[in-house]
Amino acid sequence: MSKFKDALYPLGAALGLLVIWQGSVYVFSIPDYLLPGPILVIGEIFSRWSFLLDHALVTLYETGVGFGAAILFAIPISVAVVWWKPVEKTVMPFMVFLQTIPKIAVAPLFIIWFGFGYFPKMLTSFLLAYFPIVIELITGLRDIEPEVLDLSKSMSAKPLQTFIKIRIPNSLPYMFNGLKLGALLALVGAVIGEFLGSSKGLGFLVIYANDRLDTTLLFADLVVLLLLGKLTFSVVEWVERYAISWHVVMREKEKIMFST
Amino acid sequence: MTDAIQVKGCQLIYPMKDGTIHALEDVTFSATEGEFLSIVGPSGCGKSTLIKLLAGLLPTTKGEARVEGELVRGPHKNVGIVFQNAVLLAWRTVLRNIMLQVEVRKGFDKQTYLGKAMELIKLAGLDGFQNRFPWELSGGMQQRVSFCRALIHDPPLLLMDEPFGALDAMTRDEMNVWLQRIWMEKTKTVLFVTHDISEAVFLSDRVMVLSARPGTVKEIIKVDLPRPRKLETTERIEFMQYITRIRKLMHEEGFY
Numbered sequence: 001m002s003k004f005k006d007a008l009y010p011l012g013a014a015l016g017l018l019v020i021w022q023g024s025v026y027v028f029s030i031p032d033y034l035l036p037g038p039i040l041v042i043g044e045i046f047s048r049w050s051f052l053l054d055h056a057l058v059t060l061y062e063t064g065v066g067f068g069a070a071i072l073f074a075i076p077i078s079v080a081v082v083w084w085k086p087v088e089k090t091v092m093p094f095m096v097f098l099q100t101i102p103k104i105a106v107a108p109l110f111i112i113w114f115g116f117g118y119f120p121k122m123l124t125s126f127l128l129a130y131f132p133i134v135i136e137l138i139t140g141l142r143d144i145e146p147e148v149l150d151l152s153k154s155m156s157a158k159p160l161q162t163f164i165k166i167r168i169p170n171s172l173p174y175m176f177n178g179l180k181l182g183a184l185l186a187l188v189g190a191v192i193g194e195f196l197g198s199s200k201g202l203g204f205l206v207i208y209a210n211d212r213l214d215t216t217l218l219f220a221d222l223v224v225l226l227l228l229g230k231l232t233f234s235v236v237e238w239v240e241r242y243a244i245s246w247h248v249v250m251r252e253k254e255k256i257m258f259s260t
Numbered sequence: 261m262t263d264a265i266q267v268k269g270c271q272l273i274y275p276m277k278d279g280t281i282h283a284l285e286d287v288t289f290s291a292t293e294g295e296f297l298s299i300v301g302p303s304g305c306g307k308s309t310l311i312k313l314l315a316g317l318l319p320t321t322k323g324e325a326r327v328e329g330e331l332v333r334g335p336h337k338n339v340g341i342v343f344q345n346a347v348l349l350a351w352r353t354v355l356r357n358i359m360l361q362v363e364v365r366k367g368f369d370k371q372t373y374l375g376k377a378m379e380l381i382k383l384a385g386l387d388g389f390q391n392r393f394p395w396e397l398s399g400g401m402q403q404r405v406s407f408c409r410a411l412i413h414d415p416p417l418l419l420m421d422e423p424f425g426a427l428d429a430m431t432r433d434e435m436n437v438w439l440q441r442i443w444m445e446k447t448k449t450v451l452f453v454t455h456d457i458s459e460a461v462f463l464s465d466r467v468m469v470l471s472a473r474p475g476t477v478k479e480i481i482k483v484d485l486p487r488p489r490k491l492e493t494t495e496r497i498e499f500m501q502y503i504t505r506i507r508k509l510m511h512e513e514g515f516y
Contacts, residue, residue: 155364156335169351
């Protein structure tokens with residue numbers, strides 16, 4: 001019941017904003033090419049839904065592959081960094097260095113190298129997504145109270161046992177934080193890739209609509225992008241709820257305790 | 261009969277970034293089988309270091325420590341530890357937290373110990389909580405789970421590093437009575453570190469006072485009070501006299 005009530009606040013605020021938006025467009029008679037009203041935008045989404053869906057699926061595909069690759073890359077790298085000191089010393093400076101390069105600036109290079117297909121989009125998506133996952137995972141694998149390590153040692157635990165029974169489960173809540181951030185960045189990466197040269201996808205559609213001053217389509221596109229972002233985030237949240245229910249329930253209980 | 265604990269001329273010097281810390285010097289004492297021995301001393305005197313040394317978590321720089329007659333060279337099977345915090349794993353239920361000890365150690369049949377864990381849970385008054393997660397338990401209950409984990413593999417020696425230090429005074433009194441009962445039932449040798457003199461006198465057969473750093477044995481005081489001791493015991497004149505005596509020793513070491 002309280003969950004339903006909590007949802008009323010943002011929903012009410014959103015509804016209020018939409019009313020103000022529609023009202024302003026009407027009262028100040030703002031032309032559609034500058035700012036279409038929400039009714040027009042929603043109408044656009046419904047009338048061109050299959051067209052929007054085609055492009056959304058392309059972006060979703062690129063995001064999915066980029067994000068998947070980021071996960072497959074981040075997990076072994078993080079484990080190796082925490083397990084072997086030499087790997088940390090070798091890999092970490094590169095990671096930080098690569099991260100300081102603005103990937104948006106490198107993306108045009110990918111077009112030159114790999115053309116206009118899906119691959120360069122997946123690559124930018126991957127490059128944006130992996131870093132938060134790696135950083136969170138490494139933190140999670142390391143962030144163990146000294147007393148827990150003493151306990152483990154006192155039980156004559158082998159390093160591999162400590163890793164599997166303590167470090168890995170400890171890292172999961174951190175990893176899911178990284179995954180949530182990574183999922184959103186993967187989408188951003190795919191869209192940026194599409195900006196630079198493509199004929200498909202929601203990022204392409206932004207440029208396409210912009211060129212034609214079709215602001216209504218542009219807004220419709222943005223709404224679909226927003227929904228896609230919400231979808232990827234929710235998928236990660238859903239998996240988190242099943243994978244580490246012990247943590248999710250604890251977190252929610254703490255939230256209630258602090259708010260009352 | 262061999263002593264449960266034998267410490268002879270132990271010295272421990274920690275290497276630090278800038279220089280060293282001389283934690284213990286020439287510590288010699290022993291504890292008999294089934295004895296409850298407390299260690300009190302000013303903070304930073306190396307009480308916890310001594311616990312780690314006997315658990316095999318730290319090597320001595322001089323001297324030797326024996327548990328059940330065996331030289332301590334590293335973590336060993338004869339010991340169960342209780343820390344100041346319960347140190348429970350958040351992703352494991354009460355039962356699985358207790359079982360961790362036998363899962364990790366070699367040569368324990370999990371099925372047999374599952375039954376033992378349930379017995380301990382009953383003994384600790386945690387019946388019905390075996391499938392709960394640590395955050396669903398109060399501080400005192402969490403600490404009782406950590407006692408169960410220290411007891412599950414039936415070690416002859418229990419090392420306790422200020423196990424009630426993080427609890428409030430009421431819970432602490434309750435836990436002291438509880439621990440005495442468990443100890444009388446299980447007949448374990450206990451080495452109990454605390455900074456609470458009254459707690460030490462209440463629980464112990466003997467109280468060992470350590471000097472300021474580098475910690476060395478200043479005096480060992482035998483507590484001659486009948487068991488089981490009750491909370492009313494703390495109001496007896498003899499009890500007060502023990503406290504005064506120990507406090508005086510601590511005072512000489514610049515404590516208070």
